[in-house]
Amino acid sequence: MNSTILVIDDAKDTLMLLEFDLIEAGYKVLTANGGEQALEILNRQAVDLVLLDLHMPKMSGMEVLANITALETAPPVIMLSASDDENDVVKTLDVGAEDYVTKPYVAKVLYARIRNALRLKEKTQELEALLRTDSLTHINNRVGYEELATKVISHAKRNKHRTAIAMLDIDHFKAVNDTHGHDGGDVVLVEFAKLLISCFRDYDVIGRIGGEEFAVCMPNVRLETALAACERFRESLAQLTISLPDDPDATINITVSIGLIVSNDPDSMLDDLMREADKLMYRAKSAGRNQTVTEKNKSENAANNNKDNELVTSKDNNNLNTNTPKQPESEKYAGIDFDIGVNNVLGDEGLFEEILVMFYQDHKQDKDKIAQAINDNDLLTLKSLTHTLKGVACSIGAMELFNHTKALDNAANDQKLQEFDYLFKPVALAINKVINGIETTLGDKL
Ligand SMILES: Nc1nc2c(ncn2[C@@H]2O[C@H](COP(=O)(O)OP(=O)(O)OP(=O)(O)O)[C@@H](O)[C@H]2O)c(=O)[nH]1
Numbered sequence: 550m551n552s553t554i555l556v557i558d559d560a561k562d563t564l565m566l567l568e569f570d571l572i573e574a575g576y577k578v579l580t581a582n583g584g585e586q587a588l589e590i591l592n593r594q595a596v597d598l599v600l601l602d603l604h605m606p607k608m609s610g611m612e613v614l615a616n617i618t619a620l621e622t623a624p625p626v627i628m629l630s631a632s633d634d635e636n637d638v639v640k641t642l643d644v645g646a647e648d649y650v651t652k653p654y655v656a657k658v659l660y661a662r663i664r665n666a667l668r669l670k671e672k673t674q675e676l677e678a679l680l681r682t683d684s685l686t687h688i689n690n691r692v693g694y695e696e697l698a699t700k701v702i703s704h705a706k707r708n709k710h711r712t713a714i715a716m717l718d719i720d721h722f723k724a725v726n727d728t729h730g731h732d733g734g735d736v737v738l739v740e741f742a743k744l745l746i747s748c749f750r751d752y753d754v755i756g757r758i759g760g761e762e763f764a765v766c767m768p769n770v771r772l773e774t775a776l777a778a779c780e781r782f783r784e785s786l787a788q789l790t791i792s793l794p795d796d797p798d799a800t801i802n803i804t805v806s807i808g809l810i811v812s813n814d815p816d817s818m819l820d821d822l823m824r825e826a827d828k829l830m831y832r833a834k835s836a837g838r839n840q841t842v843t844e845k846n847k848s849e850n851a852a853n854n855n856k857d858n859e860l861v862t863s864k865d866n867n868n869l870n871t872n873t874p875k876q877p878e879s880e881k882y883a884g885i886d887f888d889i890g891v892n893n894v895l896g897d898e899g900l901f902e903e904i905l906v907m908f909y910q911d912h913k914q915d916k917d918k919i920a921q922a923i924n925d926n927d928l929l930t931l932k933s934l935t936h937t938l939k940g941v942a943c944s945i946g947a948m949e950l951f952n953h954t955k956a957l958d959n960a961a962n963d964q965k966l967q968e969f970d971y972l973f974k975p976v977a978l979a980i981n982k983v984i985n986g987i988e989t990t991l992g993d994k995l
Pocket residue numbers: 685718719720721722723724726730731732733734735738759760761834838955959962963
């Protein structure tokens with residue numbers, strides 16, 4: 550497809566000459582006789598490149614340049630000026646111009662500069678897409694997902710729509726890897742992503758958030774609709790039999806645990822919603838996996854004059870329970886979701902306290918031990934520490950610690966050494982929070 554070039558110049562004859570030359574070279578051309586007209590065009594339509602005069606009456610070329618570079622999808626700008634003052638060259642390049650060509654221009658040199666700028670733009674776009682795409686499944690990675698979902702949430706705020714966020718985690722995925730190898734696990738992840746794409750709507754934002762964890766952001770939906778979509782996916786997945794190209798006799802069946810939250814709270818941030826949905830997903834895990842757990846966001850309940858949040862769990866179509874009251878969340882132990890922890894020991898608070906004392910004694914040094922293992926490049930110790938900590942964090946309901954440790958554990962398993970340092974920081978903070986929380990509440994029993 551021919552690239553579109555916008556030429557901005559106050560001199561009519563220059564505009565005509567450039568238009569002629571550029572059309573001759575195969576480009577589509579738009580012209581503007583000043584900054585105001587140019588910005589109007591850029592607001593209306595996409596342009597691949599801008600040729601911009603520097604000295605113009607009314608809005609100067611510098612001013613126009615600053616406005617263009619501030620656009621969300623700014624096209625590359627080549628300055629085209631009669632001035633060969635080196636300060637002009639430096640200033641415009643510093644403000645964001647791609648190149649600087651002096652007038653009178655030599656057509657074939659100008660064409661070469663244009664081709665170069667367009668090539669660079671294409672490469673940059675390819676790199677930006679890679680930065681946002683998961684290389685295995687080709688859906689959004691965490692960066693891409695968060696960027697798009699954040700836009701959905703801002704749009705929802707402006708239009709007072711609800712947004713649903715679902716966090717999905719494949720059940721017992723480690724066992725798939727253990728049985729069928731990492732390549733077998735990869736095939737499962739790809740099939741999982743394909744099914745996500747086919748089950749959710751085109752404008753739902755889908756992403757792979759971590760190893761075997763995925764997220765879906767559903768714009769403008771009611772809880773019932775979002776829950777139905779999650780359930781449709783969960784059921785389709787449970788019925789899907791995945792075969793491996795390298796081992797046609799092997800078949801794999803998997804299930805998924807889903808946490809779903811729907812919010813129309815204008816102050817909800819994506820991070821908060823994802824955290825809430827993640828907590829619900831771990832409830833689905835604790836409650837036996839292969840199910841969706843959802844809870845209406847507080848503000849939505851408030852709008853319905855409902856004091857308590859509703860917890861909805863759904864294992865199959867005739868097991869939809871909309872009346873299970875949620876336990877009020879306790880602040881008893883910092884960094885620990887008391888409800889999850891206590892539920893993991895069938896509600897026995899005394900036993901839960903004993904487990905926390907054991908956790909404190911066994912893991913209070915973990916931060917230093919993990920730091921040491923990273924420092925020594927001792928992968929075996931690191932894997933063993935993170936794997937154990939991840940498991941116990943989940944069972945005491947320390948979900949933040951669990952999530953961060955899980956990320957570090959995955960990186961250790963995949964030997965992503967360069968990620969260790971930055972993944973360790975949140976683990977260290979989360980351990981501190983939990984250890985200090987236990988000390989504060991159970992000090993005399995430790
Ligand atoms: N094949 C493959 N495995 C991955 C990838 N990323 C993470 N994993 C693996 O995913 C597994 C996740 O295991 P766990 O976090 O223990 O969870 P699980 O076995 O799914 O158990 P539950 O979540 O509790 O049901 C680990 O073995 C990781 O090595 C990947 O890109 N490819």
